[in-house]
Amino acid sequence: MDTRRKAHFTMSAGPVEATERTLRALSQPVYYHYDPQFAEVFDDTLAKLKAVFQTQQDVIIMQGEALLGLEAAAACCFQEGDTVLNLVSGVYGAGYQYYIDLYGARSVEVRVPYNAAVDPEDVERALRAHPEVRFLTVVHSETPSGTLNPVREICTIAKRHGVLTIVDAVSSMGTLDIRPDEWGFDICVVGPQKAFAAPPGLALISVSDAAWQVMRGRRKPVRYSYLSMLDWKEQWLEQRHFPYTVFTSDVVALREALAQVLEEGLPQVFARHERSARACRAGVKALGLGLWPASEAIASPCCTALLPPQGVDEKALRARMYEEYGVLISGGVGDTAGKLVRIGHMGKMADPMYVAVALAALERSLFDLGHTVRFGSGVGAALAAL
Ligand SMILES: *Cc1c(COP(=O)(O)O)cnc(C)c1O
Numbered sequence: 001m002d003t004r005r006k007a008h009f010t011m012s013a014g015p016v017e018a019t020e021r022t023l024r025a026l027s028q029p030v031y032y033h034y035d036p037q038f039a040e041v042f043d044d045t046l047a048k049l050k051a052v053f054q055t056q057q058d059v060i061i062m063q064g065e066a067l068l069g070l071e072a073a074a075a076c077c078f079q080e081g082d083t084v085l086n087l088v089s090g091v092y093g094a095g096y097q098y099y100i101d102l103y104g105a106r107s108v109e110v111r112v113p114y115n116a117a118v119d120p121e122d123v124e125r126a127l128r129a130h131p132e133v134r135f136l137t138v139v140h141s142e143t144p145s146g147t148l149n150p151v152r153e154i155c156t157i158a159k160r161h162g163v164l165t166i167v168d169a170v171s172s173m174g175t176l177d178i179r180p181d182e183w184g185f186d187i188c189v190v191g192p193q194k195a196f197a198a199p200p201g202l203a204l205i206s207v208s209d210a211a212w213q214v215m216r217g218r219r220k221p222v223r224y225s226y227l228s229m230l231d232w233k234e235q236w237l238e239q240r241h242f243p244y245t246v247f248t249s250d251v252v253a254l255r256e257a258l259a260q261v262l263e264e265g266l267p268q269v270f271a272r273h274e275r276s277a278r279a280c281r282a283g284v285k286a287l288g289l290g291l292w293p294a295s296e297a298i299a300s301p302c303c304t305a306l307l308p309p310q311g312v313d314e315k316a317l318r319a320r321m322y323e324e325y326g327v328l329i330s331g332g333v334g335d336t337a338g339k340l341v342r343i344g345h346m347g348k349m350a351d352p353m354y355v356a357v358a359l360a361a362l363e364r365s366l367f368d369l370g371h372t373v374r375f376g377s378g379v380g381a382a383l384a385a386l
Contacts, residue, residue: 006323006328007322007326007328008326008327009326009328009349009354009357009358010328010349011327011328011329011343011344011345011349011354011355011357012328012329012330012342013143013144013171013330013342013346014143014171014191014193014200014302014344014346015193015194015199015200016194016197016346016348016349017197017347017348018197018199018257018348019197019257019260019347019348021256021260022198022253022256022257022260025253025256025257026199026249026252026253028249030249031248031249031252032248033245033248038246038248039240041248041251041255042236042251044255045061045251045254045258046059046060046061048258048262049061051258051262052173052174052258052261052266053173053178053180053188053190053204053206054177054178054179054180054181054266055181055188055206056181057180057181057206057208057209058206058207058212058233058237059206059207060229060232060233060236060237061202061203061204061205061232061251061254062202062203062205062229062232063201063202063246064201064203064226065191065201065202065203066168066170066189066190066191066204067203068203068226068227069189069203069204069205070096070099070166070168070170070189071099072203072205072227072228072229073099073166073205074096074099074100074102074103074105075099075103075222075225075227075228076215076221076222076227076228076229077135077164077211077214077215078099078100078103078104078105078135079104079218079220080104080105081104081105081106082104082105082106082134082135083105083107083108083130083132083133083134083135084100084105084106084107084108084133084134084135084136084137085107085108085123085126085127085130085133085158085163086100086107086108086109086110087109087110087111087118087123087136087137087138087149087154088109088112088118089111089113089114089117089145089149090114090139090142090143090145090147090336091142091144091334091335091336092139092142092143092170093137093138093139093142094334095334096137096139096168097109105135108126108133110122110123113294114142114144114147114335114336115147115292115293115294116147116294117147117148117149117150117294118149118154120153120157123136123157123158124157127157127158127161127163131161133163134163134164135163135165135166136154136158136163136164136165137165137168138151138154138165138166139167139168140167140171140172140173140178141169141170141171141172141175141300141301141302142300143170143171143194143300143302143303143333143342144305144332144333144334144335144342145292145293145300145305145336145340146291146299146300146302146304146305146342147293147298147299147305148172148300149298151167151169151178151185152179155183155184156183159184164186164187164210164211164214165184165185165186166186166187166189167180167185167187169188169189170189170190170194171191171194171300171302171303171346172300172301172302173188173190173194173195173204174194174195174261174269174347175194175195175270175300175302175346175350176273176274176301177266177270185206185208186208186210186211187206187208187211187229189203189204189205190203190205191203192204192254192257194302194346194347195269195302195347195350196254196257196258196261196347197257197346197347198250198253198256198257198258199253201247201250202250202251202254205229212230215229215230216230224243228243231243231244257347270301273302273350274301275352275386276301276345276349276350276351276352276354276355277299277300277302277304277345277350279352279355279356279383279385280304280343280345280355280358280359281296281299282382282384282385283355283356283359283378283379283381283385284304284343284359286378286380286381286382287359287362287366287373287378288309289306289307289308290306290307291304291305291306292306292307292336292339293305301345301350302344302346303330303342303343303344303345304343304345305336305340305342306340306341306343307340308340308341309366309371311370311371312369312370312371313369314331314332314338314340315331315338316369317341317362317365317366317369318330318331318341320365320369321358321361321362324365324368325364327357327361327362329341329342329343329344329358329362330342330343330344343358343359343362352382352383352386355382356382359379360379362378363375363376363378363379
């Protein structure tokens with residue numbers, strides 16, 4: 001136990017706090033990955049993942065943070081001559097361009113300001129104007145902006161055009177009802193450390209048959225590589241042989257985290273995230289602070305991005321909340337750094353009472369930094385919104 005640890009409440013944009021039960025799973029003896037018992041654990045984890053993803057497609061677990069899964073999708077699918085429609089409404093959408101360049105594809109872009117969401121009609125127009133597009137990449141919840149893109153409408157349009165979809169649902173899966181199969185997701189990448197409140201370090205991915213076909217049909221399919229999705233499909237799913245030493249302890253923890261999501265029930269889990277996010281926004285507005293998203297309709301249930309008041313430095317605000325009150329929240333990332341702060345409410349922390357704690361620390365810290373605050377106004381509005 002690190003007694004110097006100051007954060008009593010990690011209300012970050014992820015990784016978030018794990019539950020006691022997940023922590024206990026992490027303390028179990030380390031499995032040898034070919035222990036026959038571990039095969040059962042691994043299969044059960046995949047079954048639970050399918051249930052939480054609400055998909056019938058294959059699911060795989062790649063070893064490395066969620067970004068590995070996003071890069072692997074590019075590495076395994078794109079080749080010289082391909083055109084990708086990349087949708088950019090924030091830092092992660094913009095970042096996908098690196099992979100498009102690195103793996104030799106060309107790109108077409110639909111871009112909106114980082115406090116807005118992509119309009120499906122613009123996607124339709126872009127696909128009509130560029131019939132050469134083979135792939136579409138989109139971020140569901142742009143965590144650094146606290147915004148949501150309408151992925152259901154977007155991917156439905158893409159499928160009508162015969163375009164393969166790669167969806168970054170890293171922070172949205174587990175916060176709201178997502179249907180990868182009905183909505184036309186071909187590759188959907190999720191992180192364990194966001195809404196599932198498991199430790200970081202894995203990429204959880206659903207893959208459609210169409211996506212497997214594209215990967216296998218490549219001039220040179222990517223195999224025997226840490227970036228290969230096919231290795232997991234062909235070696236584990238088809239031949240029951242692990243391509244690599246499995247991160248067994250991380251899988252055990254993930255399974256325990258998923259079990260808790262399923263025991264609570266998906267509708268209940270989604271409702272808890274919605275309630276927490278709504279309470280948080282009500283509290284922020286009652287404090288007279290602005291929300292970063294252009295409208296509440298596109299606010300993400302995973303975190304609330306808000307604007308510090310004029311004259312209050314966001315770094316000083318976060319430092320005060322942390323040092324004095326033990327509440328850790330996030331700043332912006334990349335182009336949103338310095339412009340906003342984010343209160344995360346995912347997993348265990350998606351609880352209006354934790355949100356009330358974050359708002360209480362926010363109020364008091366604003367006061368400490370010389371901003372006029374009526375104590376209880378933010379917390380009260382959050383409670384009233386329940
Ligand atoms: C957190 C996050 C990522 C990156 O996940 P890592 O596990 O840190 O690699 C990618 N996209 C979105 C939308 C995220 O929120």
